[in-house]
Structures are given as C-alpha cells and as structure tokens.
Amino acid sequence: MKNQYTRIGTVMSWLLAGLLIFGCNSTQKEAELFRGYDLNKPEKFNLPESLFEVSGITFDKGRNDTIYAIQDEDGKLFRLAWDVPKQLHTKFAKKGDYEDLAIVRDRAYVLKSNGTIFTFPMSEVYYEEPQGISEMKGLLPKGEYEGMYGDETTGELFVICKNCAGDNSKNSVSGYVLKAGPDSVITQTGGFAINVDQIKAITGKVARGFRPSGIAKNPVTREWYIISAVNQMVVVVDQQWNVKDAHHLNGNMFIQPEGVAFDKAGNLYISNEGDDLFSGNVLKFRKSGR
Template sequence: MKSIFTLYIALIACIACAQKKEKTFTSPEGYDFNQPEKITLPHMLQEISGITFKDGEPHTLFAQQDEKGSLFYFNPDATKDMKAVTFGPEGDYEDLALTGKWVILLRSDGSFFTFPFSSTYPEQITAVKTEKLLPKGEYESLATGDDQKLYALCKQCAVDKDGKQTTGYTLQVSPNGTISQLTSFSIPTKNIKNVVSFKGKAFRPSALTKHPTNNEWYILSSINKLLVITDFSWKVKAAYALNPKLFNQPEGIAFDKQHNLYISNEAGNKGNATLLKFSYRKNK
C-alpha cells in the first residue's frame, strides 16, 4: 500500500513539473490571446495574407490571398457566403487598406493596385490604377490611419540590411485615387529586442493595423511569431511572443469598431487557413 502511495505522489509531482515547464503567453490589455474564437476559412483563402474592415464595420471582412489578384469579402460569421472580385493577374499580393472611397492592395514588390470601393462588384474590375512607388524591397504590411494616409512597412529592404531598423513609408491618397509618397520613418529593432527575443532572426513584419481609438500600431511578424505595439510615432511600447500552436502563420490583422481584434493565419503545409477573433474586454 505504501509503494502505491509513493508512486501516486511521484506521479502528481511529475504532472506539476510538466505544467510548470509549459510556456505561458501574455496578451495585450483588453484581450486574451489564449482564448480566441477560431473560424476555419474555405480553401480559396488557404493563402490569406491580409484583412481589413471598411470603417470598422464588423459584418464584412475584406481579404486577399497572396497568389490571386482577387478581393474577397464576407461576414466572418458566414464564410460560406464569401464573394470575390478579380482586379488583376496572379501575383504576390500581401496586404490591403480601405481609405475614403478607395480599395488599395499592396503587392510584395511595392506596387499598389487601386480601384473604387463599392458595396457590390461585378465578377471583374477593369478600371484599376497600378503604381510602383516604394523603393526596391519586399513588403507585406499596409494600413491606414485616421488621417486617411497610408502606411507601409518593409519586410526586407536594402536600407535595413544592417538589421538595426525597420523602415516604413507614409503615402497620401488623392481624391482621384492617385497615391504619392510623402515621408519615411523607422522603428529601431533594438527597442523591440529590449522587450522580447528575436531568437537570432531578423525582424520581418507581415501585417499592420491601427487600434481604433488609442492611436497605437499593432505590427505582426509571422517569422518571429511576435506582436509589436508602438505609439502613432512608431515608438515601441510593448511586444508579445505568440503561441505557434494558435499562430502558425499569422499574416493578417485588423480591428472592428467594437475593438475586437482579428488575426488571420495562412494554412501553411497542412490544415486550413484560420481567422482568430479576440473579443475586447474592457478592464474594470
């Protein structure tokens, strides 16, 4: 009887030890990154690479995937009713933004594809404005602020080859949809390293969005499995390691006007693409 009791105690100790060693992941204020609502996306969005809402309206999510020149739009709660419109040839499309009356999509080489926003679309859009404005490099992050300007981050650009900074560009959208480059800015990577480890990898942003009320930028890095938060002037405020079991390949990020946060994962080598919804919980 004593030996059974001793074995039981040892088993409990082993379980406690295993639980103690399990890595915990912290979350930004107002969210629980351990308890998302997980939405499985249809096959046509296996390579989903960017998401956004129009004025934060939660019933229609806009998305694109990085192999097709198509804009997808659907209610996150009814993905079977997804619709799509073709705007261009196949290509490596990485992110999108809706500003004013324009839909703007970013290709990885720094090219922009712009066409008017509409509540309904034909099967194909022919009046698409294409502009190559950003310096040579690879880009995956595009967003708009309350100022209606566009903000794009380098994923990998020659100007950042020393790894000390990540460069971004501010752009202006004119009333007729023409885009012009205004200024550049940078995020010192040491300011992120001071908060969380890169584990020997360079910082490679994969998506960008602005919080609807507090002027903070939320920056995803799929390669680094990180979420970085900066103020509106790109000063790093916080950084969070992401659980790879939930965030297998996070490539899209967006807020709705209720402050709910959405992060999309590409399917990767197996399974389906997913949309993770983190409901906002105001601290009392």
C-alpha cells in the first residue's frame, strides 16, 4: 500500500507541475499581447535609403494603401506603398528638423521641432514643388516638439511636447490643441497634460523623464498611443488623458521608434530610424480578433 500511495503521489506531483507550467505558459502568451497587439511579431517594411532617418508617418483618412512619411533632415513629404521600396516625394521646404506630419481634410501638415507648422493642399503632393505652402510660426510655446496627430472629424491638430520650458518631464508633459480652419489658418484652442506619475505607477522609475516622439489615436478604442524613443516605451491614455497602460519596447526590434499611426481597421504602425546595422523601417502590428 505504501508503494501504491507513493506512486499515486508522484503522478499527482507530475500532473500538478504540468498544470503549473501550462498555466505559466498561457499567462506568458497572454502577456505578449499588449492591448490586442502582439508586439513581438510585426510585419516589417524596410524603407529606402532616403528614409533612413524617418521621423513621422501617417495615412490619409486611415487608408493604408499609401504611407506618407517625413524624415528629420529634408523638407520633403514622401509617399510609398507598403513593402515597395520606391518612394515619390514633394519638396515643401528647405533642409531642417522635421519631426511629424498629419493629413486633415485634404491638407498636409508638417511639424518642425521648434513648433513651426507647414501646410499645403494634398492635391499638391504629386508635384515635385507644391504650391500654396503656408508656414505658421509662433503657434506653440518655445520648446522641442516631435509628435503631432490630426483628427479628420474635428479638424484639430494635437501636438505634444518632447522638451518644453514649462514642463518638468519627470512630473508632467504638456500638449496643445490647434484648430485647422479654412484658408490654412491655424489657431490654438486648448491644451492637455500627461501625468508622468501615472506612468511610473505602471512601469516604475522613468529616469530621464517622459519624452514623447509620436502620438496617434486608435480609431477603434479612441485611446491615445504615445511613443518615446528616449524611453523605449509606448504609453496608452484615455480621452481624458489619464494613463491606462504602458509597455517597454524591445530595443532589438524597435531601433529608434519615432513615428506612430493607425489605419482605419485599427492596425498599429510604428516607424524606426535606422542605425549602423539596420535601415529605417515601419513595423505593422495587426489588431487581434480576440
């Protein structure tokens, strides 16, 4: 009887261990999904050399047949088809530090790092030198800006600070709401702030402060996705700008995440500048059906 009980105990131990392993693996598998996106399994588009320093990407009305992009040295707006390493472009300004772009109601908007915004009609993107360009200065307080999102429905532009004089990035990061009106007139209509303590509550210490490099709104959940190359992080906030989630990005995959966008189906795209070993790229993460 003793041997029989010993064998039963051994079998039960094996079964328990197996259940624990299975449970851990299941939990681990679930943890790989960040708000419905498997950030370990992207579709990758290696960009042409002209976009080695890609700094921003967007879509027109959420249509993913064309990726619109800029890089942070040339005043050019690029357009590409997915996984076709041939780009066409229009030159809207001289060399400078251009960080993000948005398309709203058939106009393109390009953000310079000092807060200046260039705008011109989308009908002009097919020409090497577009007409009807407006350069808007003094719309934003002095600072460094890298992230901008355009809302097609409201006609608003949302610009977030990377490093602004009025902020302490270890505590709070400011953003501004601009209204794009007729005749390319842009006015500031409001603002918002990200509470960095709410990020810390999820991820722990944010040693260098939170320094955003891109912002986009998920068309399905209406949540904001804010990425930071400095922090190697993506942060999700709700429509009241409260932090809901945060996730550290794998540095081997996300070389230097500078741009973020969604297509109308809710698929997530993150662009990365290149380095000594890798070209610039765009990573696509399909929205999970679960």
